[in-house]
Amino acid sequence: MPTTPHSGREFFAGLLEAFTGVLGLARGYLRSHGPRSGHLARQLGAHLGCSPAEIGRLVFGGVLADVGMIGMAEEAWEVPMPMLDARTRARVRRHPDRSQAILCAVPHLECLGPIVRHHHEWWDGTGYPDGLSGEAIPVESRILRVADTVSALQAARPHRGPLSPEDIRFAVRRATGEEFDPRVAEAFLHLADSNRLAEFDEAAFQRWILHASTTLVPPSIAPPSAGELLEILAAVVDAKDPYTAGHSRRVALLAGEMARQLGLDRELREQVWAGGYLHDVGKLGVPLRILAKPDRLDEDEMARVRDHAGMGADVLSTIPSLAHLAPAARHHHEHWDGSGYPDGLARDEIPLVARVLAVADAYDAMTTSRAYRGSLGHAHAVEEIAREAGRQFDPELARVFLTLPGTIFHALVQPVRWRPDSFLGSPGGGAVQTLLSP
Ligand SMILES: [Fe+2]
Ligand SMILES: [Fe+2]
Ligand SMILES: [Fe+2]
Numbered sequence: 001m002p003t004t005p006h007s008g009r010e011f012f013a014g015l016l017e018a019f020t021g022v023l024g025l026a027r028g029y030l031r032s033h034g035p036r037s038g039h040l041a042r043q044l045g046a047h048l049g050c051s052p053a054e055i056g057r058l059v060f061g062g063v064l065a066d067v068g069m070i071g072m073a074e075e076a077w078e079v080p081m082p083m084l085d086a087r088t089r090a091r092v093r094r095h096p097d098r099s100q101a102i103l104c105a106v107p108h109l110e111c112l113g114p115i116v117r118h119h120h121e122w123w124d125g126t127g128y129p130d131g132l133s134g135e136a137i138p139v140e141s142r143i144l145r146v147a148d149t150v151s152a153l154q155a156a157r158p159h160r161g162p163l164s165p166e167d168i169r170f171a172v173r174r175a176t177g178e179e180f181d182p183r184v185a186e187a188f189l190h191l192a193d194s195n196r197l198a199e200f201d202e203a204a205f206q207r208w209i210l211h212a213s214t215t216l217v218p219p220s221i222a223p224p225s226a227g228e229l230l231e232i233l234a235a236v237v238d239a240k241d242p243y244t245a246g247h248s249r250r251v252a253l254l255a256g257e258m259a260r261q262l263g264l265d266r267e268l269r270e271q272v273w274a275g276g277y278l279h280d281v282g283k284l285g286v287p288l289r290i291l292a293k294p295d296r297l298d299e300d301e302m303a304r305v306r307d308h309a310g311m312g313a314d315v316l317s318t319i320p321s322l323a324h325l326a327p328a329a330r331h332h333h334e335h336w337d338g339s340g341y342p343d344g345l346a347r348d349e350i351p352l353v354a355r356v357l358a359v360a361d362a363y364d365a366m367t368t369s370r371a372y373r374g375s376l377g378h379a380h381a382v383e384e385i386a387r388e389a390g391r392q393f394d395p396e397l398a399r400v401f402l403t404l405p406g407t408i409f410h411a412l413v414q415p416v417r418w419r420p421d422s423f424l425g426s427p428g429g430g431a432v433q434t435l436l437s438p
Helices: 008-026 030-047 052-064 086-092 095-104 110-117 139-154 165-175 182-193 202-216 225-240 247-262 266-278 281-285 299-317 323-331 352-367 378-388 395-402 406-412 420-424 430-436
Strands: none
Touching: 008 030, 008 052, 008 225, 008 299, 030 052, 030 139, 030 182, 030 202, 052 110, 052 139, 052 202, 095 110, 095 225, 110 139, 139 165, 139 182, 165 182, 225 247, 225 266, 225 281, 247 266, 247 352, 247 395, 247 406, 266 323, 266 352, 281 299, 299 323, 323 352, 352 378, 352 395, 378 395
16 A cells, blocks of 8 residues: 555554554454544544544544553453453553553654543543543544444454444433533434444545544654654553563664674664564563463463464564564574474574574563563673573674673663664665555
């Protein structure tokens, strides 16, 4: 689909595609929940006379409202709210806040912050997180409340099948004036009763996303946007595991610096850097109770953790703008001597990008605290990498790692936002191009 990689519209279409792929990995049925909400919200907005800018926000808001759910306890996706224990329920109630925090960090999507924050407020003031009521709730949030509910009821969940159109209309009518703004609920009932709601169609929705992008972002996006896309996806991935905040970014920084020292060409440097950000994307498919378990994992649980490499590659290969990073994700846990996973590749059989990532990944894993142990410290990690050269790691790459300038390790712990494109040299937008070309 992308024809002009520098177009802001296509960049954001790529971003949404990546987000839905990532959400789908966290929970299969979420692949279509967001787009279906956005699809319905757009139609409700048009019927209610919303402006083009409001409609643009409805499309994006529908897709992204639940992005903050990633990293919540698993049962929160599966079990109806009243049946959750108090602690899990409290976490679910924080998801709009997290969605807001994530989206406010994305340039041009800040305007979605208040809308996603309030997408669970109820018309009668009994919703969350702020207990707003009536007109105090942004109109887009009131529309999303109806669209989100209808989209959820239309789909099967682990504990129930999809509801019939009659049952959905009944549910909306019953909650009018309580959960739903009466004007929005009436718009839905009117369109549904008169058979004027368009069926969801993926291709048509992609066109609407492109259209909505024109109201949210300028036509041309500055080159660092590729870095920002990766920052944001990586933040979502790292949010899953409370122990790995910032892990993906640090791996990108270290591996990117190794690629530079190695004198790799620009395309490979970009793959190393972007691969650093996304190598663990498959962790979204590993149950949280395993990722955050403080005790030793049993055989089964270990196998589930190992699955993250293949699952990450699978999801990346379905996202056109990121498919070229799939091999790096698949093979970042292979060992030079063939004893790694998932395929037991050895030496040059392992893609170079994955071999670079393996060293940076191991360093960061050793120097950060995990559920089952504290940080092992810089000196220990460096010793370990030297010792494993030629066994776990490509010996040449281990050597390059050991000669990295100390400033790089210092930069890892800096709170300032690192601008990843800068190490690529000329800010000509090559990264954007590579990321967005299938
Ligand atoms: Fe939600
Ligand atoms: Fe990994
Ligand atoms: Fe990792």
